[in-house]
Structure formats: C-alpha cells, structure tokens
Amino acid sequence: MTDALRFEWVRIRTLRSTYWLIGLALALSAAVALIFGLATRSDPLTVVTIGRALTAGGDFGVPFPAIFMAIIGIFATGHEYRHNTIQPTLTAIPQRSSLLAAKVIVVVATAVLVAVVSMLLCWVVFMITRGESVPLGDAPLPEALGGYVVYTVLWAVLGLALAQLFRGVPSAIVVIFVFPFIVETVIVGLSFVPALDWLQPALKFLPFSAGSRLFAFEDFPTGEGQPNFDFLDRWVSGSVFALFVGVILAVGWVLFQKRDA
C-alpha cells in the first residue's frame, strides 16, 4: 500500500495538468470573491454574503474547486487507459485494490487541500475588498464551510470513479458535466410544469442538487407560493450525494478487479 501511495504521489506531481487545474481553481475562486466583494462592499455583512464570498459564488452553480478537482480525479484513473499506462502500472503494482485505494487517497487529499486553500484565499480577498475583518463563527458558516470541503472531495472521487468505470477520460467528462448541468436541470424544470408537480418531492434525491445542500447558508425557502422541494437536512442531503458517488466507485472498483486490464 505504501508503494502504491509513493507511486501515486509521484504520478500526480509529475503531471503538468495537476498544477494548472489547481491554479485555475484558486485563481477563478479568488477572482469571483474579488468581484463579489467589490460589488457588495456597502451591503451589510450576513452569513449568506460571507458564505457566498468564501465559496466564490458556489451556490450559483457548481463551485470551481469541485469542477477542477473532478477533472484531477478523472485524470487519476482515466489517463491510465488513455495513454496505455495501465500495463506498466499494473506490472509495478499488481494489487489492483491497493492501486485504486492509493489513487482515492491522493485525490481526496488534494481536493481537501485545494478546497481549504481556496476558501482561505477568498476570505483574505473578501476582507481586503471590505477593509474589515470577517468573522466565520456564526451558524451555519462552520458547518457549511466544512460541507464545502466534503462536497469538493465527493466531486473529485466521483470523477475518479467514473473514469475508472468507463476506462477513459472523455466519457467520464461528458457524464460528470451532462448529469448535473443538463439532466438535473431539466428534471427540476419539468417539476414546475403543473401536471408534473408530483416530481417535486423526488427532487431532494437528485444527487448533485442534494450534494449542493452540503454548503447551504440558508434554509430552502418554503411556504405559500414556493415549490414543495422539501430538501433534506444538510448532512442527510450530503449522504444522498455520497451514496451516489459510493455506488459508482464500488461498481468501478469491482469491475476493475474482474475485467482484463
């Protein structure tokens, strides 16, 4: 296992894309925090504003670190097939479970690091734009920011799992972006059609939408005139997303053991 970790550690460090993907995630996050900070300079400081700044507008779509760490995850397994390196890799490390576990560990560590650093960066940028210190202790910020790290990690593991399942880069990229941005968006849209409003209670089980509740700064609006989304609590929602990622990883893992390399 330590051999496989050593291998993965050299692998991820000797890939140029690792550096520019991390660089893009941090630079884009900081840029959004800067724009957002300047635009809301004179607004009162609320937990929503602080959260939005630290996650670089993450709740508008999918946060940058999640996207770029997913690609790092896709490359961790997908490159082995795209460039035929799976043969030298497996003749160096024939224990396939050790290899895959090492990949997961290194990708998770990278995702945690990048999520935390991006929030620190955004925090500093946000404080500079406001010219005042910004406290992070008010509920639900500690939980939401922790959830942001978990969310980024889950995207990264999902990328790794999909590329292992499909044994390639392009199909994994297509699935990981088509599913949340198109499939889930269309389902949510359909649920607003009156005849299809029975879809609404099911929306809380859409994995990517549920996952984004991990770093929610406010409760989902409910009441008169609001759709009945009935989202689950932060960590239960997160578990829906985690379960989705876990199932794909498990299938990819079993097939990796069973299939020819």
Add this chain to the structure above:
Amino acid sequence: MITAHGLHKRYGDKIAVDDLTFDVRPGVVTGFLGPNGAGKSTTMRLMLDLDHGGGETRFDGKRFRDIHDPMREIGAVLEARSFHPTRTARNHLRMLAAANRIPSSRVDEVFEIVGLTEVKNKKPKGFSLGMAQRLGLAQALLGDPAVLILDEPANGLDPHGIHWLRDVLKALAAQGRTVFVSSHLLAEMALMADELVVIGRGKMIDNGSVASFVGRFTQATVLVRSPAAESFADALRGEGATVESLPDGALMVSGAGASAIGELAHRAGVVLHELAPQSASLEQAFMSATGASEEFVAQEFAGADDTAPGAERPDTAAPGGAA
C-alpha cells in the same frame, strides 16, 4: 525460470489462447513466435495477470500477483507507447521506480544502458517508435530483474537498433537471466533466439531449440544437376530417396545426404555438374508449421509468390478495452 501451465483465454466464442504449456529457461533467449493474431500478446498478458483466463504462470514458483515489488524480479513491456505524452521520460521511470522502492540513481543508469540519456528530460510525445522501444526496455530493466518479458521489442527499430537489441538481450541472457521475447518476424528471431515457443491460432506448434524446430518442419534437401538426370533419379529412388524433378532439369533430393549421392554417382559412373546441400531456413520451417494457422490470411496477390502479410495486429486492440 518461467513455467506456464494450461494458459487459456477466450473472447466470446473465439478461443484466443488454447491450453498453452511451456517453460522458459534462464540463460538463453527464448523467442515467442507466431503469425499476427496468434495470441502472443494475450498469452503474455495472461502470464502477467493483466488478463483473466485459465491456467497458471509461475516465476520461480511464485505467481505474479504474489510477488512483492515485482519490477525487481520481472521486467515486462507489452506496448511500446505506454507513457503519458507530457511527463518526461525520466519522471515516467521515477514514478514506476517509486512503486517498487527502486532508487532514482537506477533511473539514470538504465537511460545510459539504452542510450537515451540525452533525451531523458524530454517529453516522450516526440519520441520515434524506436526511441519509445528503448524507453520500454529501460523500464523493463529498471528493477534489474532476473526475468524479462518483451512483446515485439524490435518493432520500429532500424537495422542498427535491431543489432543492438540482439546484443543486449543475448548479454542479459548470458548473465543468467530469463529472456522471453515475442516477434512475428522470423529474421529477428533467427538471429536472437536460442529456444523457441511457436504458436498459431493460440495453439502450441513447437517448443524447443531453433535447430530442432527447423529440423522438424523442414526436410534437408540436396540439389543435383547431371546430364543423365533421368536415369540417375531412378537410381536414387532405388536407394530409397525421394526425388523431385525441377523444370530446369535439376533434381531435388531428400532422404539422402550429399556424400551418399556423390558415392552413388561414382559407382554408377554418372557425371554430376552440381551437388549442393540446401540449408533449410527458419522461415521455411515457420511457413510449413504455421501455414494453416494464419489468423487473417490475405488473398494471394495475382502473380505474387509470397504469402501476403497479415492484417494489422488484432491482439493489440484488446477486446473490451474501450477508450
């Protein structure tokens, strides 16, 4: 020492490797010979646990998956271009070395051995096939292994490179290593190998020395020219030899040596103009051994004598290996 026992692999209805059993001894270069698509690559993948199938391969008694730090015992290269195009050659080998606790000083050593020192810090995407093959050999030698398994290592090498590869493999075998090299090219094998494992359509055709393979699949013949060819042919047949009359009047005699034919001619008072033993080649043996087992036989070209080469190697595009 490699012992492969009952190796078997099927893709759907198609049997790719059919119950292969063979040993590969240390100290000599063993050639793994077969036409395109005979199952050579699949066999090597089965040996290295890359593919799942029947049978078992043991390396000095151990199965591949049970060997700790396998690159220190077995160096294997199955495809020439198995590296990330923008990771430098040196980083590629450093990464594999890290997986088997091989010091990075060894990485620089193997670049010296294969003559790639000048380009070791370059991205291998610009490497020619010959350079990629050298990088592959460097990768195989990384752990200073006692066993080498190389799939078509001479592919893409220029004549100088092939000569060099032959010397390297022979030297490695002379150090007591086990060297198992596949090829579909006979000229290469004739120069490189001492022992042969010959397969066709996944089945074993021959396993033994190059000389015994040639002896088994060809007959020693003697070319005889004589003004009295016809009567002499009868005399030869009377001695139990097989005689074939060629269109130009010469005789092709098998079943009797040149000296016996010469003595017979002397006793019979027949004048001979030519008495030439024909040395059978590995190529002739290979053609007669695998003639029926070509996987993809191209239609014979009108007017061409040689068998057309087979189609693109199908065994590199592994079924199920979706991108």
